[in-house]
Amino acid sequence: MPGNFIDIPAADGGSFKAYLAAPPAGRGPGIVLIQEIFGVNRHIRAMADGYAADGFVVLAPDVFWRIRPGFEAGYDASGIAQGIAIMGKVEVAKAVADLGATTNALRARGECSGKVAALGYCMGGRFAFLAAANTGVDAAVCYYGGGIHTALDQAARAISPLLMHFGEKDDHIPLAAVDATRAAFKGRGDVEIHVYPGAGHGFNCDERGSYHAESARLARERSVAFLRKHLG
DSSP: OEEEEEEEEOTTTEEEEEEEOOOOTTTEEEEEEBBTTTTOOOOHHHHHHHHTTTHHHHHEEOOTTTTTTTTTTOSSHHHHHHHHHHHHOOOHHHHHHHHHHHHHHHHHSEEEEEEEEEEEHHHHHHHHHHHHHHHHSSSSEEEEOOTTTGGGGGGGGGGGGGEEEEETOOSOOHHHHHHHHHTTTTTTEEEEEEETTOOOOTTTOOTTTTTOOOHHHHHHHHHHHHHHHHOO
């Protein structure tokens, strides 16, 4: 079933929209699904609907609401430029607090069976990691999380299980950054880091030229298995 937007109160006042998608059974574990720089656009809503079909209750918050609420863009040069400009104005601490508010709102819903994961793409991948370190989510999945390697001082706080997907040919995230991230979690049996041969940045999105179908399929299989293992 198609989802709908709901309002979530922010901890410091005001409220923001989040796209809610529920599973066919009507109840299940939760996912806070975090956007790329392109907003809660058609692709992100499709991802939310897809995970809902797999049995999860999904909330995809508007991370940009404090700067440009309701922003949506495509993957052309204009969309990239607009998204980068807005991302540059995001106050990270406030955005992480909003993810905490989203997590609390999801846990409070009757459809949610209790445990909640953060899952994000690109910018959202970094925020999924930050959510694991700061919001008490039960697990996190990070797709090509740009900038994770610059926030590894928070790795010790990210005590929930983590799954990270990176493309071998990502021109935004060098393999040295992946190696640094792997080293920061050395010895953590509940942290999985996968690098996909031949895949570039954004390989999961079938609306981008960098879409890599086999890597997207395998990463999704791993993500669903990981979420079911740690959320129930």
